[in-house]
Amino acid sequence: MVIPQSFYANVTLIDVQLASAYYPILVDLAKHKHCLTYGELVDRAKLDYPDRDVVQKAIAVSTGRRLDVVRMFTSERDLPDLTSLVINKGSGECGSGFTRHFDPVAAREVVFGFDWSTVSLDFDGFVKATETAVKPRKKVKEQRALELMAAYFREHRSSLPPSVRERRELIVELIMEGLSEEEAFAEACRA
16 A cells, blocks of 8 residues: 555654554564454553653554554555554454455455564654654644634534544544644544
8 A cells, every 4th residue: 555645744743653652562463463452552552661651641542543654654665554453342343444445354364474573673763754754733732622622513513424423532632732623523534
């Protein structure tokens, strides 16, 4: 899969920092031919990186967008898509953002058949390159993010899907990371 350059416009530094924590965990899963749920991935990262504040604040609901960054990394290196190893607790399968474009079972077969012992776990070079490509964003405090989200929702309620209410936590997090309300809602609707 080729990731369009325009994708970088929506990537935050937190996305990249969390992806760098998730990548080595996913390589380990691939070596052992295992899958994890989104929540289990976040929990494992918290155990593996107790001193990384950004990891300790991670939530499962926003993991999909962080996995998009891992997918960018593996795609740029012609590696199998490790993100196919992360599944939804309820459905037992990858999220709709993945299954809309890929066959997760076929993707996992490729991942499990690949020799991961030859792959570097170094994500640092990618982090540095991506950080320069990512436009710095102004952080927003939680209370203000809640206000901005509510105002945008009221104004655009008729054009938003009903399921957007289930993505409230993600929308607030994205606004706090510096995405505009429009970007945060669009990303939440995409997830």
